[in-house]
Amino acid sequence: MQNIFKQEWFSRLIDVMLPVFATLAALGVGAVMLLLLKVNPFVAYGAMFEGAFGSGNSIAETLVKATPLLLVGLGICISFRGSVINIGGEGQMIIGALLATQMGLMFTDLPGWFVIVLALLMGFVGGALWGGIAGYLKAYFGVNEILTTVMMNAIAVQLMNFLLRGPMIDPSQAQLASKIPQTARLLDAFRLPRWMPTRLHLGFLIAVVLAFLVYILLWRTTLGYRIRAVGKNPDASRYAGINVKRQIVLALLLSGAFAGLAGAIQVYGVNYRMITDGSASGFTGSAGFNGIVAALFGQLHPLGTIPASILFGALLVGANKMQRVVQVPSALVIALNGLVVVFVVSSDYWRRKRQRRRLAQARIEEDDEPDEEPGAASPAQTEVVA
Amino acid sequence: MTANNTLPSGQTRIDTLEMSGITKRFPGVLANDSVDFDVKAGEVHALLGENGAGKSTLMKVLYGMYHPDEGQILLNGQPITLNSPTDAINLGIGMIHQHFMLVETLTVSENVALGLPSTRGPLTDLKRVSERILELADFYGLKIDPDAYVWQLSVGQQQRVEIIKALYRGAALLILDEPTAVLTPQEVDELFVIMRQMTEDGHGLIFISHKLHEVIEICQRVTVLRDGRMIGTRSIAATTKSDLASWMVGREVSMTRDLVPMKPGEPRLVFEEIACNSDRGTPALRGLNLEVHSGEILGLAGVSGNGQRELAEVATGLRPATRGRIILEGREITHLSPGVITDLMLSYIPEERMRDGMIRDFTVAENLILREFQKMPYSKNGFLRLKTIDSHSEGLVHAFRVKTPSIETPVKSLSGGNIQKVVLARELSRKPRAIIAAQPTRGLDIGATEYVHAQLLEQRAAGTAILLISEDLDEILAMSDRIAVIFEGQIMGIVKRGEATPEQLGLLMAGVKEESEIA
Ligand SMILES: Nc1ncnc2c1ncn2[C@@H]1O[C@H](COP(=O)(O)OP(=O)(O)OP(=O)(O)O)[C@@H](O)[C@H]1O
Ligand SMILES: [Mg+2]
Numbered sequence: 001m002q003n004i005f006k007q008e009w010f011s012r013l014i015d016v017m018l019p020v021f022a023t024l025a026a027l028g029v030g031a032v033m034l035l036l037l038k039v040n041p042f043v044a045y046g047a048m049f050e051g052a053f054g055s056g057n058s059i060a061e062t063l064v065k066a067t068p069l070l071l072v073g074l075g076i077c078i079s080f081r082g083s084v085i086n087i088g089g090e091g092q093m094i095i096g097a098l099l100a101t102q103m104g105l106m107f108t109d110l111p112g113w114f115v116i117v118l119a120l121l122m123g124f125v126g127g128a129l130w131g132g133i134a135g136y137l138k139a140y141f142g143v144n145e146i147l148t149t150v151m152m153n154a155i156a157v158q159l160m161n162f163l164l165r166g167p168m169i170d171p172s173q174a175q176l177a178s179k180i181p182q183t184a185r186l187l188d189a190f191r192l193p194r195w196m197p198t199r200l201h202l203g204f205l206i207a208v209v210l211a212f213l214v215y216i217l218l219w220r221t222t223l224g225y226r227i228r229a230v231g232k233n234p235d236a237s238r239y240a241g242i243n244v245k246r247q248i249v250l251a252l253l254l255s256g257a258f259a260g261l262a263g264a265i266q267v268y269g270v271n272y273r274m275i276t277d278g279s280a281s282g283f284t285g286s287a288g289f290n291g292i293v294a295a296l297f298g299q300l301h302p303l304g305t306i307p308a309s310i311l312f313g314a315l316l317v318g319a320n321k322m323q324r325v326v327q328v329p330s331a332l333v334i335a336l337n338g339l340v341v342v343f344v345v346s347s348d349y350w351r352r353k354r355q356r357r358r359l360a361q362a363r364i365e366e367d368d369e370p371d372e373e374p375g376a377a378s379p380a381q382t383e384v385v386a
Numbered sequence: 387m388t389a390n391n392t393l394p395s396g397q398t399r400i401d402t403l404e405m406s407g408i409t410k411r412f413p414g415v416l417a418n419d420s421v422d423f424d425v426k427a428g429e430v431h432a433l434l435g436e437n438g439a440g441k442s443t444l445m446k447v448l449y450g451m452y453h454p455d456e457g458q459i460l461l462n463g464q465p466i467t468l469n470s471p472t473d474a475i476n477l478g479i480g481m482i483h484q485h486f487m488l489v490e491t492l493t494v495s496e497n498v499a500l501g502l503p504s505t506r507g508p509l510t511d512l513k514r515v516s517e518r519i520l521e522l523a524d525f526y527g528l529k530i531d532p533d534a535y536v537w538q539l540s541v542g543q544q545q546r547v548e549i550i551k552a553l554y555r556g557a558a559l560l561i562l563d564e565p566t567a568v569l570t571p572q573e574v575d576e577l578f579v580i581m582r583q584m585t586e587d588g589h590g591l592i593f594i595s596h597k598l599h600e601v602i603e604i605c606q607r608v609t610v611l612r613d614g615r616m617i618g619t620r621s622i623a624a625t626t627k628s629d630l631a632s633w634m635v636g637r638e639v640s641m642t643r644d645l646v647p648m649k650p651g652e653p654r655l656v657f658e659e660i661a662c663n664s665d666r667g668t669p670a671l672r673g674l675n676l677e678v679h680s681g682e683i684l685g686l687a688g689v690s691g692n693g694q695r696e697l698a699e700v701a702t703g704l705r706p707a708t709r710g711r712i713i714l715e716g717r718e719i720t721h722l723s724p725g726v727i728t729d730l731m732l733s734y735i736p737e738e739r740m741r742d743g744m745i746r747d748f749t750v751a752e753n754l755i756l757r758e759f760q761k762m763p764y765s766k767n768g769f770l771r772l773k774t775i776d777s778h779s780e781g782l783v784h785a786f787r788v789k790t791p792s793i794e795t796p797v798k799s800l801s802g803g804n805i806q807k808v809v810l811a812r813e814l815s816r817k818p819r820a821i822i823a824a825q826p827t828r829g830l831d832i833g834a835t836e837y838v839h840a841q842l843l844e845q846r847a848a849g850t851a852i853l854l855i856s857e858d859l860d861e862i863l864a865m866s867d868r869i870a871v872i873f874e875g876q877i878m879g880i881v882k883r884g885e886a887t888p889e890q891l892g893l894l895m896a897g898v899k900e901e902s903e904i905a
Contacts, residue, residue, distance in 0.1 A: 220769055220770055220772070221765075222760050222765045222769070229745055229748070233747075236743060236744055239702070239742050239743060240724075240759075241727075241757065241760075
């Protein structure tokens, strides 16, 4: 028989496993760094695993960390399937969270469940607005969405800093000299239910349910069909009577909405208030970026993104534990996360190249498409107006 | 013929090339089933077969793009292994795909030099390349300007660049996979001159085409594939066109079309003084007038690039008109969106189907509802109705004999002709009020061509207005009630069926206007 490496099923298996290999490779490089710091990598990674999955509580922590990743990742699945690159998860999370928090601060007389629902909805809306602006600029003015979403992140941070220092500041802090930039604490009635005694909250369940809904959205609705069609071939989509520009706006709008919801859930499930250290990641924990990695990890499939975000959440929680156990500088933990991101993202690039090569082989002679194969996240595909 | 065993290009001749017992499987498909095939120096060997018979697959095996599951390849009697096209090229095997692999923004010589080591190390040696191109071009009688940009060239000229590229890389044996499908009749003649020159010099050629008269004209031997199996090899001298047809399909095929005389109805698709620009912003249509009646097939003949594509795109709302009006069933559609026009039941079979008419990564079923997915019965309240979609797709796949492992297969892994069928099935099955069909049978085998023609005639009988754009004069003459000739964005004349002769059409197509024939 012939070479196993040339078999179709084998090459597909590799594709699916690629993110896992990439993570292992990143940990391998991390091991070298640990060795240089004279730390036994086995001990370190052992602590990491222990921290992520060692006990009921650590599993709960992992899931808490996974929740915003999953939500942001779901939005990424939608936008990337539409060949729109949303790098604005951070900003969208912040805007969603600000709007949601304001609900809790304003409506202290209303029933808890009502405020929670309202707040989550407003989180959704806030993120949608923030993403939608970038979508509108891209669709109707041809402004690159990578640029706008990144810039809107910066704007969102400044807006947050301004609001938390002024209009939304905790009244008791306003009286103090310290003036910590934070809002008042939400009422106990406004907290998302928790699985006591852990910090695992209802938000995780909501995210998982939404993953199934996004799956249905993408493959069972006309909206999903339109978004995917525009992502794969804008010319043919126009021919099919699809309003290409509108789908681009919708893709970014929905993508932002999920990030906004992630922000709202972070406030109502974990922090119970908003506080800023001046940076975006101070609030988001970089979930707006890491969610992209989780989605790529999950092959831009909403259901694949569930285990992917859990794994990524585990990495974050585990790294903390590792830092405490083996006493490595926190910079190393950040570097380790960065390594995983770089490896996973570039492995996805490689996967798309492999796919393209396979297609090039399979390319039938009538084919006259230019060589750019619509990779799920290929920026070249995102030009709308010729 | 050269006496020794080197070709004029300096490459060693390939006296014989044999493929024996080649088997190639794809998931759910046995594309080649123990196929034997051989080519000799100095001959053109035709490879015939229906859509999806496995022709392209066999050739891609020979070009090193696919690894066969079984079988071997012997070159001058020596077994060879091909792991990539590079291996094939190094052994003197070249291939011209129907889709040209040229970079439009580069010149001819840059394209030829692309991917080859330079004699000047990291620096380019384009001057030397140009000289060599001119040398080769001169020898084979190929007219080509090495400094021209590829985007400036016609399709036929681009194909010549591909041939030069293959010769430059030392091809002794050249595979031509449906080279004539995109060519005008004149360009086909020019290609045949080049092919004859090449065989005279000792090249071996493999020629794939669905046009039997071409096969008879240019080939010495013919091999027929059916469902991945080799049916046999014959000498062309001993066969006729209809022999070949029935041998290939396994039944008699009718080569003539009966147009039952029809009384044309009201003008259904009307163009009034329509003008629009090409992609480059130059005028493509200059005040064109045309009426397509209900129950009529109006053939639009013309050398490609005279505004045919723009005409279709203006009508379907894909290209803005700068002047004039378009009327469908009494309603002005000039500035409506493609979606609205689609819903008014104007079907459009675009010429560049892979780019404009389908989504390669979508499944067969998804592509079959591309035009109607937002409507009942395929969706309701924004949800797709998968059961209906599936049974609809199964029906069309069956009716149009689309060869696919399943309706869930991505379109991109179908054979060339079967991809075409998906678009045709969709556009013809939606009970349109008018159809614009550009090159509808390009790339189809004779059985499928017959079926598509029958479908068009059925639509005509049902009163649909059909605008048939084709470069194939035989098709135009066989299928049209009236024939309009387009030249530089205007209608040169309209000739009735039966009154048209190829000569007269040829003159009109060249822009020579006579006085008397406006019908
Ligand atoms: N890359 C691929 N993956 C899966 N199936 C394939 C692939 N390439 C070809 N096939 C299948 O193999 C069969 C033969 O395809 P092939 O392209 O060789 O046909 P062909 O004879 O060239 O037809 P046509 O005249 O339509 O071009 C088809 O059924 C097709 O669906
Ligand atoms: Mg083929």
